[in-house]
Amino acid sequence: MIDTRAIRHLGLTVLLLASTTAPGFAYTAYVSNEKGNSVSVIDTDTMATVATIKTGERPRGIEASRDGKFVFVAAGDDNTIQIIDTATRKIVGELPSGPDPEQFALDPAGKFVYVANEDDAAVTVIDLETRKAVAKVPVGVEPEGIAVSPDGKFAVCTSETTSMAHFIDTADRKVVANVLLGSRPRAAAFKADGSELWITSEVGGGLSIVDPATHTVKTVVHFEIPGLRSEKIQPVGINITHDGKYGFIHLGPSNRVAVVDGTTHQVVKYLLVGQRVWHGAFTPDGKYLLAANGLSNDVSVIDVAGLKVIKSIQVGELPWGIAMGPK
Amino acid sequence: MGRHTALHQSLRNLPQRCLRPMAVLCLAAMACATVGWTGASSAADTQHIKIGYLHGPLSKEKISLIDIPAPNEGLAGAQLAIDDNNTTGRFLGQQFELIDSEIKAGDDPAAAVNALADQGAAFIATSLPAAQLLKAADAGKARGEILINGGAPDERLREQDCRANVIHVAPTRYMLADGLAQYLIVKKWRRWFLVSGSHETDKLFAEALRHAATRFGAKIVAEKEFKDTGGARRTDSGIAEVQRQMIDLTQDAPDYDVLVAADESEVFAGYLPYRTWLPRPVAGSAGLVPTSWNAAFDQWGALQLQNRFKKKFQRFMTPLDMQIWTAVRIVGEAASHANTSDAAKLFAYIKSPDFSIAAFKGQKLTLRDWNLQLRQPILLFDGRNTVSISPQEGFLHQVSELDTLGLDRPETKCKLQ
Numbered sequence: 144m145i146d147t148r149a150i151r152h153l154g155l156t157v158l159l160l161a162s163t164t165a166p167g168f169a170y171t172a173y174v175s176n177e178k179g180n181s182v183s184v185i186d187t188d189t190m191a192t193v194a195t196i197k198t199g200e201r202p203r204g205i206e207a208s209r210d211g212k213f214v215f216v217a218a219g220d221d222n223t224i225q226i227i228d229t230a231t232r233k234i235v236g237e238l239p240s241g242p243d244p245e246q247f248a249l250d251p252a253g254k255f256v257y258v259a260n261e262d263d264a265a266v267t268v269i270d271l272e273t274r275k276a277v278a279k280v281p282v283g284v285e286p287e288g289i290a291v292s293p294d295g296k297f298a299v300c301t302s303e304t305t306s307m308a309h310f311i312d313t314a315d316r317k318v319v320a321n322v323l324l325g326s327r328p329r330a331a332a333f334k335a336d337g338s339e340l341w342i343t344s345e346v347g348g349g350l351s352i353v354d355p356a357t358h359t360v361k362t363v364v365h366f367e368i369p370g371l372r373s374e375k376i377q378p379v380g381i382n383i384t385h386d387g388k389y390g391f392i393h394l395g396p397s398n399r400v401a402v403v404d405g406t407t408h409q410v411v412k413y414l415l416v417g418q419r420v421w422h423g424a425f426t427p428d429g430k431y432l433l434a435a436n437g438l439s440n441d442v443s444v445i446d447v448a449g450l451k452v453i454k455s456i457q458v459g460e461l462p463w464g465i466a467m468g469p470k
Numbered sequence: 471m472g473r474h475t476a477l478h479q480s481l482r483n484l485p486q487r488c489l490r491p492m493a494v495l496c497l498a499a500m501a502c503a504t505v506g507w508t509g510a511s512s513a514a515d516t517q518h519i520k521i522g523y524l525h526g527p528l529s530k531e532k533i534s535l536i537d538i539p540a541p542n543e544g545l546a547g548a549q550l551a552i553d554d555n556n557t558t559g560r561f562l563g564q565q566f567e568l569i570d571s572e573i574k575a576g577d578d579p580a581a582a583v584n585a586l587a588d589q590g591a592a593f594i595a596t597s598l599p600a601a602q603l604l605k606a607a608d609a610g611k612a613r614g615e616i617l618i619n620g621g622a623p624d625e626r627l628r629e630q631d632c633r634a635n636v637i638h639v640a641p642t643r644y645m646l647a648d649g650l651a652q653y654l655i656v657k658k659w660r661r662w663f664l665v666s667g668s669h670e671t672d673k674l675f676a677e678a679l680r681h682a683a684t685r686f687g688a689k690i691v692a693e694k695e696f697k698d699t700g701g702a703r704r705t706d707s708g709i710a711e712v713q714r715q716m717i718d719l720t721q722d723a724p725d726y727d728v729l730v731a732a733d734e735s736e737v738f739a740g741y742l743p744y745r746t747w748l749p750r751p752v753a754g755s756a757g758l759v760p761t762s763w764n765a766a767f768d769q770w771g772a773l774q775l776q777n778r779f780k781k782k783f784q785r786f787m788t789p790l791d792m793q794i795w796t797a798v799r800i801v802g803e804a805a806s807h808a809n810t811s812d813a814a815k816l817f818a819y820i821k822s823p824d825f826s827i828a829a830f831k832g833q834k835l836t837l838r839d840w841n842l843q844l845r846q847p848i849l850l851f852d853g854r855n856t857v858s859i860s861p862q863e864g865f866l867h868q869v870s871e872l873d874t875l876g877l878d879r880p881e882t883k884c885k886l887q
Contacts, residue, residue, distance in 0.1 A: 243777070262777045264557055284557045285774050303771060304799075304828065305558035306806065321561040323806060326828040327771070346828040372871060374833035396832075 169470035170426050171229070172433050173214045174442055175202040176459030182216055182227065183442075183458035185433070186470070187426050190444055190454050196232050199225055203463045204246040208271070209253030211468040217244035217258070224258065224269075229468050239276045241267040246330070248289045248298065250313065257298040257311070259286035266300050266309075268316060278316040282309045288342065290331040292355060299355075301328035301342055308342055310358060320358040325349050330422070332381040332390075334405070341390055343378035350378055350392055352408055364408050366394060366401050380422030380464075382432055384447065391432055391445070393420040400434055400443075402450055414452050416443035424465040435462035517564045517811035519555075521801055522586035522594035523548040523794065524571045524579065524606060525621070533740030539788070544597045544620070545570055546783045547791035548798050553782070555802030564805050568798070577602070580609035587613040592813030595797035597621030597790060600631075607633040616817050618797035621790065624674065625877065628841040632884035637820065638843045639797045643678035645876035646760040649848025649860035650730075650753055651682035652874070656862045659727035659751070664693045665719065665742070666732035676732035679754060686865075690730075692723040696738045716745035723747075730754045757852070760860075763792035764851040769859075772830035796829045796844070803827050832859075838873070841884040845872035 172185040180202060184194040199218025207214050207229075214227040217240060224238035224247065240247070240258045247258040249271075256269040259282075266286060268278040283305025291298045291313070298311040306328060310320040325347020332341050333355070340353040350364040366376045377395035383405065384390070390403040396419050402412040417436025425432050425447070432445040435458075442462060444454040528539040540546070548568055555566040569591050571582045579598065583606050586594055594610065595618045596603055604627070607617050611633075619627065619638045623646065628638055641649075654662070662683060666676035676693075683690050696719060720729065720742070729746055731754040733739035739755035751757055765786030768776065775795075779787040787795075800820060805811065808819035819825055821842070826834035831847045838845060850857045865874040873879075 243774075261771075261774045262781070283561065284554045284778075285771065302558075303774075304554055305561070306803075306828075307558065307561060309561070318561070323562075326826055326834055346826070346832075346834045374871070377832075 170428075171468050171470050172424065172426075172442070173205055173207070173216075173227070173229075173466045173468065174433075174435055174458045174462045175205040175216050175464045176461055177201055177203055177437070177463040178461035179459030180218075181459045182214070183462070184232065185442065185456055185458070187431065187433075188470075190456055192456060192458055194232055195459060196227060196234070198227075198234070199223060204244060205464040205466040206247065206249055206256075207466040207468040209249065214466050214468060215247070215249075215256065216466075217247060219243045219245055219261075224256070236274065238269050238271075238274055239267075240269070241265065241276065241279065246287060246289050248291050250291045250298070251293060251295045255313070257289050257291060257300070259289045259300055261285050261287065261303075264302070266298065266311060268298075280311050280316055280318060282311075282318060283307050283321075288328060288330040290333055290340070292333050292340075293335055293337040297355065299331050299333075299340060301331050303327045303329070303345075306344075306347075308340070308353065310355075322351075322353055322358050322360060324351050324360070325363065329379045330381050332383055334383055334387045335385050336387060338387075341381050341383065343381055343392060345377045345379055345395065350381075350390075350403065362408055364392075364403055364410065366392070366397075366410060366413075368394075368397055368399060368413055371397050380420075380434075382423050382425055384425070385429055389447070389450075391423060391434075393423060393434055395419055395421070396438075398436075400432075400445065412450050414443075414445060414450065416445075416452055417441045417455060421462070422464040424467045427467060427469075433465050433467075435465050437461050437463060515563070517559075517562075517805070518567065518590075519564060519593075519801065519805055519811045520567045520569055520589060520591040521548070521552070521798055522569045522571055522589075522591035523596075523798075524573065524582055524586065524594050524617075525597040526573055526575050526599065526602065529736075531736055533736050533738075537736075539790075540783075540785050542783065543788055544790045544794045546779070546785075547620075547787070547794035547796075548595055550779055550782060550791075551795040551798030551802065554778075554799060555805070558802060558806055562806055562809070564811065566798075566802060566805075573598075573602070575599075579606040582606075583609045583615060584613065587615055592616060593618060593801045593816075595620050595794050597794060600624040600627055603627060603636070604631055604633070607636045611635055614813060616813065618800060620793035620797040625678070628843050629877065629883040632841045632886060634842075634886040636842065637797075637800065637837065638841070639800070640793050641762050641846060641848060642843065642876050643675050644681060645846075646848055647675070647678035647682040648685065648875045650758065650760040650850060651679070651686045651688060652860045652862040652865050653758075653850055653858050654728055654730075654753065655686045655688060656858075656864075660688045661691045661725070661727045662688050663720070663723045663726035663729045663750075664690050664732065665729060665739075666693070666695055667735050667737050667739075668695055668697045669735040669737075671734040672732050672737075675734050675755070679730055679732055691726050694719065694723070696733070698735065698737045712741045713745055716741050717747050720745075721747035726750060728753055729757075731756055758857055759851050759853070760848045761789045761851050762846065762849065763787065763789040764849060764856060766851070766854060767830075767849060767856050769856070770830050770832040775830055792829075796827065796835075799829070800827050833872075835872075836870075838879070840879050840882050841886065843876070845870060845875075847872065848875060 170187040174183040200220035204217035224240040226236040241260040283302025285303040288301040325344030327346040380393035387405040418438035423434035731739035733755040
């Protein structure tokens, strides 16, 4: 399993970093390692792993608190969300996530966490202040992806076997609308202005662009990569730039991240990353996108302006998700 | 779309149902349009879809006690799929119901098929031997019944005896043998010693293994038949006798890499591992077994299905459970996308290029349009864990790599009618 691609990237990176990267971005990325039962801590200044935090079993979904003081990581096989203090890098508490948490999302105010409970066909709502579950909303079979609208009014949950996105009214905590999607919808993400909701379908192979106002699918973006079977193209994670110009779609075992134009919804470019790319996160300045490669145990660093991969960082075993916080 | 418009209208006539959510939702004016969807499940025009499960008795003749089926094997898969269909249906105003129908071995299934048709079940998942399945298909044809074969692996049902009203979810013997053969070739275990049982189904599986050997470049260096002389699967002095028998059976073959056993009847293959004259691995009906599913499989979200199954039935999910689950889910998946309970429309959608089903195999599964066989990866199971999943890397195909498993379009003898 010698990753010649990574070596190539490293060579390229040394050049690029030497010539174009100025120091001074002080952010920290937290990468959940699904098999390693750990979180790798990356300094985005040096783009190197600087620490590893042991977690519970099978950590996947990972998010930072709005103030950056905590990182939440879903330890699925331990049926809990663990709270990491970013100052001490120690686990300081738990959230009552319900069984087998995988993906979860914070509302814009950072007050509530919405957790998809895969085995329970439900979304658990947790009050972050009291660290107590305040509601459980029934949804479709195998809830997976979750996103909260930028205005905080709706939490959207995708269910994989039901193949739907469920809109949950955050005030009422009830499902108020459903949208039928391609097979096994995975991740959901809103544009920052709330005008569009993007949802990937892992098995259906597409990206649905949903109008959150009318709850209809506006268009479906399909991915085709010359020389690759369509079965290999399994869209999972979504990262949309803050200005809505580009969306980066992580295409799983195709080892590519697709760049989708935020206006025309055309695929602009496919970036070659590591193996089985799952999820990613932007540095807060929006300059870099980090993408977790599940099979090659590394994180690819994408230069957002240049739309190119500039580096690969070794992390723990089977990296899955990334959260971003201040240094 | 028409149905949804109708729903909106019918809901307008039921203001009392919507009053409370309306009041809240109308604050966010854009959300008002959603009430139709929400209320759909409780609206008067819910679509009812009944699905039959027609099956024979389960064979209790197994070599290992562990393999003796639970009384609800297969049925449990159908019940879980109905639950899953209903969870989705709740949001779409669709309600699914299962009708279980058991017939005796060798019975004419026509009466049972007609009874299911009378009760309004247009789709029937089946776990029947080939002969009974054909009779059931032909009996159901006049009534517009559509069968989904979740049990019979026979090639002839997809080839010379194929029927236009039968969908096949169970993998065929050729698909299973090809899935195994690809892995053995990747391992460079090319010299096979084929030992087959004396029953008709054993001979059919042996034929599939021979075909796979030719197709992928393995060599069968020796063949032997194990004659079933009758008698019980287990006796008090069984172990000692079996040990001698298996040595006798395997000792005079030329050198080989792997012993491949064809014993669907469960007469001898389960006794082969660790008892062969030469220290060689066993594959086929024992040792490394090609299957559609196993209880240890956890990839691509399969863990969620395993958990859901275990929670409901307090036992492990078997290949038959999975095949019947998939059969019933196919109807549910078609109903959510075609948005109808009309059987002919659902069947047309299932046969259209738009149809695919997600069954925890890491890719969408589609139907071969020439014989309505579900394309699917084959799992290779060692009894504890999934050893590998075929198609193996490098076995290429111009349409779908899944078509490297089983007979392909150019070879088919099927003329759907």
